[in-house]
Amino acid sequence: MTADTIVAPATANGEAALAVIRVSGPAVPVLAQAIFAKTPPPRRVTLGNYTSLEGEIIDSLVYVLYADKKSYTGEHLLELNPHGNPWLVRKILDDLISRGCRLAEAGEFTRRAFLNGKLDLSQAEAVVQVIQARSDRALQTARRQLAGSVGRAVNSLVDSLLQITAALEAYIDFPEEDLPPEDSAGPSNSLRNLIAEMDYLIATRQYSSLLHDGVKCVILGEPNVGKSSLLNALTGEDRVIVSAEPGTTRDYVEERIHVGPYLLRIIDTAGIHDATSDLEEQGIHRSLQQIESADLLLVVLDSTRQSPTLPDVVIDALHENNTVIVENKTDLVISPILEGFAASCPHVRISASKHTGLDELRSAILNALEDGLLIPDESAVIVSARHASALQDAKVSLGNALNNLNKNSPAELAASDLHAAIQSMGAITGKIDNEDMLDHLFNQFCIGK
Ligand SMILES: Nc1nc2c(ncn2[C@@H]2O[C@H](COP(=O)(O)OP(=O)(O)O)[C@@H](O)[C@H]2O)c(=O)[nH]1
Numbered sequence: 013m014t015a016d017t018i019v020a021p022a023t024a025n026g027e028a029a030l031a032v033i034r035v036s037g038p039a040v041p042v043l044a045q046a047i048f049a050k051t052p053p054p055r056r057v058t059l060g061n062y063t064s065l066e067g068e069i070i071d072s073l074v075y076v077l078y079a080d081k082k083s084y085t086g087e088h089l090l091e092l093n094p095h096g097n098p099w100l101v102r103k104i105l106d107d108l109i110s111r112g113c114r115l116a117e118a119g120e121f122t123r124r125a126f127l128n129g130k131l132d133l134s135q136a137e138a139v140v141q142v143i144q145a146r147s148d149r150a151l152q153t154a155r156r157q158l159a160g161s162v163g164r165a166v167n168s169l170v171d172s173l174l175q176i177t178a179a180l181e182a183y184i185d186f187p188e189e190d191l192p193p194e195d196s197a198g199p200s201n202s203l204r205n206l207i208a209e210m211d212y213l214i215a216t217r218q219y220s221s222l223l224h225d226g227v228k229c230v231i232l233g234e235p236n237v238g239k240s241s242l243l244n245a246l247t248g249e250d251r252v253i254v255s256a257e258p259g260t261t262r263d264y265v266e267e268r269i270h271v272g273p274y275l276l277r278i279i280d281t282a283g284i285h286d287a288t289s290d291l292e293e294q295g296i297h298r299s300l301q302q303i304e305s306a307d308l309l310l311v312v313l314d315s316t317r318q319s320p321t322l323p324d325v326v327i328d329a330l331h332e333n334n335t336v337i338v339e340n341k342t343d344l345v346i347s348p349i350l351e352g353f354a355a356s357c358p359h360v361r362i363s364a365s366k367h368t369g370l371d372e373l374r375s376a377i378l379n380a381l382e383d384g385l386l387i388p389d390e391s392a393v394i395v396s397a398r399h400a401s402a403l404q405d406a407k408v409s410l411g412n413a414l415n416n417l418n419k420n421s422p423a424e425l426a427a428s429d430l431h432a433a434i435q436s437m438g439a440i441t442g443k444i445d446n447e448d449m450l451d452h453l454f455n456q457f458c459i460g461k
């Protein structure tokens with residue numbers, strides 16, 4: 013398919029125990045023979061001396077020859093595991109280039125895997141997601157996509173569309189006749205069901221930023237209740253200034269932590285109260301903005317004080333699915349239970365400074381995430397903006413088809429809308445002939461992947 017033999021380090025540049033260099037393309041069997049002075053057994057871990065074109069032994073290393081195209085790229089592939097010395101890696105790359113290889117472009121190995129039918133496009137894109145995932149749930153979603161979950165969901169929609177199209181096309185042979193209403197009812201119903209399925213799939217996109225950027229969790233409350241202390245307790249670091257003087261946190265501070273399989277972006281905000289200075293007022297305004305875009309609110313109360321006085325805009329934003337009430341300073345003697353405040357929300361009693369109740373808080377957060385955000389577990393989740401927009405385009409075409417069926421237009425019109433929808437969906441798994449799109453897509457990869 014392609015004549016070039018490409019080479020690139022697959023590991024990051026830097027000192028490490030080992031590095032990985034990949035070579036892929038038609039020249040690989042001949043190169044392996046020349047470098048190691050033998051034809052290594054295919055797909056076997058082999059120890060050998062890497063000998064340069066000038067006859068210098070550069071490294072003694074382990075390598076694997078994936079011959080007969082049974083490899084990641086679907087081409088002959090050689091994987092070298094030299095010592096993780098950047099200078100030594102450079103020498104091997106230079107040697108391979110002087111033997112006629114070319115340095116690979118970003119994502120070129122995966123691009124070849126796609127072109128050789130080893131992966132569909134949605135799987136190829138999942139490779140980036142696996143590399144970038146920073147929580148168990150993000151990893152799980154990416155792994156499913158890599159195993160073909162998105163491709164399967166899309167293919168099953170396309171299969172149903174093909175069936176409807178075939179039914180409609182049976183009428184195209186009689187162009188003078190409009191589609192009789194009784195014969196458009198079946199396809200119309202099937203289309204409505206398909207649009208609903210598609211909506212469901214498109215809606216899963218909302219979880220993509222939750223999974224990849226993290227769940228946005230905002231700590232809020234009156235000044236001096238222990239919001240910054242809570243952030244420090246959750247991160248296990250003294251990240252934020254804690255002070256007995258109210259109003260110390262004026263801007264907001266963000267930290268990332270893991271709770272169960274989720275990544276959380278925890279944001280500490282300025283205390284909300286009647287501001288005495290302009291600077292404080294700005295801080296409070298920012299806190300309110302943070303609340304609006306939050307996925308989860310942790311409302312901290314000082315359990316030694318009587319009921320908190322938070323503004324109505326804040327109180328109105330609190331409900332059982334997006335809020336955990338954190339009663340803090342329960343280590344102090346006078347500590348009434350504040351269960352009357354936002355009574356429908358889960359309450360947890362902690363001491364941020366003594367680090368008690370934090371496990372209960374983490375489970376309450378986990379429950380709120382699983383009950384409130386309903387991040388789907390098994391099914392395909394649309395993570396990529398490209399997939400979402402392809403599905404959206406397909407949905408528009410299906411809407412047009414439905415209109416045409418309802419108007420009893422000639423069957424060709426609806427059939428042609430369905431073809432357009434199939435075309436849009438095909439772009440998700442890769443039945444496309446757009447080189448620019450492929451360039452753009454694979455450029456997001458790292459070199460060597
Ligand atoms: N006794 C006690 N004091 C606490 C606790 N959490 C915070 N504090 C104290 O409350 C004051 C305000 O804490 P801070 O985290 O700065 O509150 P913020 O203004 O809400 O961010 C500080 O003097 C903290 O040491 C706690 O659980 N128990």
Ligand SMILES: [Mg+2]
Nearest residue numbers: 239240260261
């Ligand atoms: Mg603070």
